[in-house]
Amino acid sequence: xxxxxxxxxxxxxxxxxxxxxxxxxxxxxxxxxxxxxxxxxxxxxxxxxxxxxxxxxxxxxxxxxxxxxxxxxxxxxxxxx
Numbered sequence: 001x002x003x004x005x006x007x008x009x010x011x012x013x014x015x016x017x018x019x020x021x022x023x024x025x026x027x028x029x030x031x032x033x034x035x036x037x038x039x040x041x042x043x044x045x046x047x048x049x050x051x052x053x054x055x056x057x058x059x060x061x062x063x064x065x066x067x068x069x070x071x072x073x074x075x076x077x078x079x080x081x
Contacts, residue, residue, distance in 0.1 A: 003042060007049035008071060020050050022063075023070050031074055038078050046071060 010026025011018045023030050048067040053059035 003037075003044050005045040005047055006037070006042075008046045008067075009049040009051070020052055022052055023048075023067055031078070034074055034078050038075075046075075 008023065008030070010021045010023050010028050010030055012021050012026050013019060021027075048064055048071065051060075051063035051067040054062040054066065056062050
C-alpha cells in the first residue's frame with residue numbers, strides 16, 4: 001500500500017484528554033516519524049495539521065509558518081543524512 005498524504009501534527013495526551021502541540025513539543029518524536037517515512041520511500045504530501053496559535057497579530061498564520069519552517073528544516077536535515 002502507498003500513503004498519499006500525511007496530516008502532520010503532534011499532540012500531548014490521549015483521547016479524550018489531549019491537547020494539540022507544536023510539532024516539536026508533543027508526545028511523538030516527529031523527526032523519527034519523518035525518518036521512517038523517508039527510509040520507506042514516502043513521496044506523498046505532508047500537510048501541516050492543526051498548528052497551535054501563537055500570541056501575535058496573526059495567531060493562526062504564525063503557528064502554520066512555524067510548523068512549515070520546522071518541517072522544511074527537519075526534512076532538509078534528514079535528506080542530507
